[in-house]
Structures are given as structure tokens and as C-alpha cells.
Amino acid sequence: MSILVNLGLGLLFGLGLIVSGMSNPAKVLNFLDLFGTFDPSLAFVMGGAVMVAFLGFRLVLMREAPLMAPRFQLPTRTDIDARLLVGPALFGIGWGLGGFCPGPAFTALGLAAPGTLVFIPAMLAGMWAARLIAERRNG
Amino acid sequence: MTTFTPLASFLGGILIGLSAVLMLLAEGRIAGISGIASRLFPPYADRGFAGRLAFIAGLVAAPLLYAALTGAAVLQTVSSNLVLMAVAGLLVGFGSVWGSGCTSGHGVCGLARLSRRSLVAIGIFMLAGFATVFIMRHLIGG
Numbered sequence: 001m002s003i004l005v006n007l008g009l010g011l012l013f014g015l016g017l018i019v020s021g022m023s024n025p026a027k028v029l030n031f032l033d034l035f036g037t038f039d040p041s042l043a044f045v046m047g048g049a050v051m052v053a054f055l056g057f058r059l060v061l062m063r064e065a066p067l068m069a070p071r072f073q074l075p076t077r078t079d080i081d082a083r084l085l086v087g088p089a090l091f092g093i094g095w096g097l098g099g100f101c102p103g104p105a106f107t108a109l110g111l112a113a114p115g116t117l118v119f120i121p122a123m124l125a126g127m128w129a130a131r132l133i134a135e136r137r138n139g
Numbered sequence: 140m141t142t143f144t145p146l147a148s149f150l151g152g153i154l155i156g157l158s159a160v161l162m163l164l165a166e167g168r169i170a171g172i173s174g175i176a177s178r179l180f181p182p183y184a185d186r187g188f189a190g191r192l193a194f195i196a197g198l199v200a201a202p203l204l205y206a207a208l209t210g211a212a213v214l215q216t217v218s219s220n221l222v223l224m225a226v227a228g229l230l231v232g233f234g235s236v237w238g239s240g241c242t243s244g245h246g247v248c249g250l251a252r253l254s255r256r257s258l259v260a261i262g263i264f265m266l267a268g269f270a271t272v273f274i275m276r277h278l279i280g281g
Binding site for chain 1: 140141142143144145146147148149150151152153154155156157158159160161162163164165166167168169170172173176177178179180183187189190191193194195196197198199200201202203204205213214215216217218219220221223224225226227228229230231232233234235236237238239241242243245246247248249250251252254255256259260261263264265266267268269270271272273275276277
């Protein structure tokens with residue numbers, strides 16, 4: 001059951017990325033190109049997504065528990081540490097180089113552009129390395 | 140050049156937001172793609188592995204559903220500079236996990252929860268993205 005629900009949620013999320021244009025690196029790079037071929041479309045993606053999530057999260061969190069898990073698991077940290085400054089900076093540089101963030105990279109996999117096929121394994125390796133290093137430092 | 144598509148982008152955003160809301164309703168979790176994808180491999184592939192894999196499979200299959208529903212091809216222009224794409228992938232992967240989230244976890248879910256950490260993260264990755272594209276296109280590329 002959980003597998004089917006997650007598959008559906010991934011499909012819905014992916015459809016949203018495609019309809020919005022977020023899955024096209026050219027559009028992302030133009031969004032980031034303030035002083036060139038600036039295309040502000042992606043601000044509207046954020047607007048739509050945050051609006052729905054802002055209202056929806058409040059409605060959902062009025063419940064005692066989620067439907068398929070014993071409790072809600074929301075991030076609780078509020079501190080601003082060095083990792084929160086360095087991580088997003090590296091992420092932003094990579095985003096600006098390739099035009100992909102993690103979700104859109106997966107929706108691009110099917111079209112099998114050589115750039116995508118290189119980007120995804122590199123991204124997964126980077127993610128895995130970050131988890132390993134973070135854990136070694138903490139533990 | 141890409142075309143300005145405010146309506147389609149807004150509509151797509153609504154679908155993304157809806158998926159995040161339903162994820163919270165069903166699983167009680169934040170729909171952060173970097174968190175989901177980074178726990179697909181050992182030693183993190185423990186509880187909830189099948190669900191996470193199914194979510195990623197849904198993302199990968201979405202273009203097929205889109206093409207079936209609309210009859211239109213998915214528009215996509217990816218750089219064919221493979222060294223650049225490898226570096227980009229490493230930075231995106233490492234940075235998103237190191238900073239506890241990406242465009243979905245911090246961007247959509249964090250903003251919706253009015254998280255201070257997410258607001259800081261978004262500010263930094265937007266600035267880094269703007270600066271990188273400026274350097275690549277206007278200082279180096281021209």
C-alpha cells in the first residue's frame with residue numbers, strides 16, 4: 001500500500017516539475033540569469049507550490065497522526081550552523097552549473113541525455129559521501 | 140531563450156505542493172527529494188526503503204505519464220559538457236545533503252512551514268545560483 005501511495009506521490013510531483021518547466025535545465029538557467037536571458041517563470045512554480053503547501057500543511061497538521069505512519073516527523077532544528085551555510089552554497093553552485101536540482105534530474109532520466117546520465121550518478125555519489133562524512137564527524 | 144510561462148509554471152507548482160501535502164498526510168514526512176534519494180543506498184537503506192524507491196520511480200516515470208496524457212514531448216535541454224555535468228552533480232548531491240535539503244525540502248516545504256533554517260538555505264542557494272550563472276555566462280562564456 002505504502003509503495004503504491006509513494007509511487008503516486010512521485011508521479012504527481014514529477015508531473016508538477018514537467019508542467020512547470022522546472023525539469024528543463026535551460027529554463028532553470030534562464031531563471032538564474034538575471035542579467036541575461038532572464039525567464040521569471042520559476043518564481044511562479046515556487047508561488048504555486050508554497051501556497052498549496054502552506055495551507056495544506058496547516059490542514060493536515062490538525063490531525064493527531066498521518067494516515068499511514070504512527071506520527072508526524074517534521075524537522076525540529078532552528079539553529080543556523082556552518083553546514084547550513086556551506087551546503088546550500090555548494091548546492092547553488094552545482095544548480096547554476098548544470099540547471100538540475102535533485103527532483104528534475106530524476107524526471108529527466110527517461111530522455112537519457114548524456115549530461116543527465118553523468119549528472120545522476122555523480123549526484124548520488126555526492127549525497128552518499130555527504131551522509132558518510134556528516135555521520136563520521138558526529139559519531 | 141525560453142518562453143515565459145507563468146500559468147503553466149503556477150499550475151505545475153500547485154501539483155508539486157499537492158504532492159508535498161499528500162506526503163505529509165499519508166506518511167507524516169516532508170517531501171524532500173535529497174533526503175529521499177540520499178537514503179537509497181547502504182547503510183541507510185533500512186526502514187522505508189521500498190517507499191522511497193517507489194517515490195523516485197514515480198519521478199522517473201512521470202514524463203511517460205505526461206506524454207500519455209498530453210501527447211506532447213517533454214521539453215528538455217541538458218548541457219552535453221560531461222565534465223561540467225559531473226562536477227554539477229557532485230556539488231548538487233553533496234551540497235543538498237550537507238545543507239539538509241534542496242529546492243523541495245527547503246524551498247517548498249521549509250517555506251510553507253516558515254522555517255528559519257530553510258529561509259537561510261534558500262537565500263544562500265539562490266545567490267550562489269545567480270552568481271554561478273553570471274560568472275559562467277557573462278564573465279567566462281560571454
